[in-house]
Amino acid sequence: MRETWVDYAKGIGIILVVFGHANRGLYSSGIYISPEIYHYLGKVRIS
Numbered sequence: 001m002r003e004t005w006v007d008y009a010k011g012i013g014i015i016l017v018v019f020g021h022a023n024r025g026l027y028s029s030g031i032y033i034s035p036e037i038y039h040y041l042g043k044v045r046i047s
Helices: 004-028 035-046
Strands: none
Touching: 004 035
């Protein structure tokens, strides 16, 4: 029997990775978002 919390944790992890990659792509292409958000997401991704 599968543990549902593992599936939820994987889903949240995938969403955070996709969001982080999209954020980094936007920032590197010159489409700037708030620097506070960019650096906050960098901290979340690393920790």
